[in-house]
Amino acid sequence: MWCRLGLSQTSATAGYQSLKISFRSETMRASSLCLVFGLVLLMARTSEAQPHASVVPKRCCFNFIDFQIPNKKIVSALKTSSRCPSPGIVVTTPRTEFCVDPAEAWIKSFMENHPA
Incomplete structure (x- = not known):
């Protein structure tokens, strides 16, 4: 697998306390894809917290x-x-x-x- 995504979630809240992305790749392309995937996840998570209207x-x-x-x-x-x-x-x-x-x-x- 190109990258491993570790999420830790508390039982009291639905929000993620930490988002850890560790890269495991032999090529720069795989690292770039993993980084882009992580940024997209982060953007999706932060956009949910903002009111839309x-x-x-x-x-x-x-x-x-x-x-x-x-x-x-x-x-x-x-x-x-x-x-x-x-x-x-x-x-x-x-x-x-x-x-x-x-x-x-x-x-x-x-x-x-x-x-x-």
Whole structure:
């Protein structure tokens, strides 16, 4: 056999405490195959632990612009979801979208005068 996979499992939990892969091969190809197989198993195991739904919404702001957009150029301004890592406002102009920090005075004024 190319490689031996040793798994130890506790009776209290269904998760694996350790995953040991030991290589036994005479050729580099067999070692590579064993390594790939081990990585695939590890990726499959860790992907099960991650929730599949709604980790981050479609629209979140991670970087904010540092300039003011003229009010006449703004088509829409929408707050990002509360599930986003940081609050933001997505400002849409005829050409593109920008993320604006909601603490900026000019966007606060715009949002007050143009409720959604």
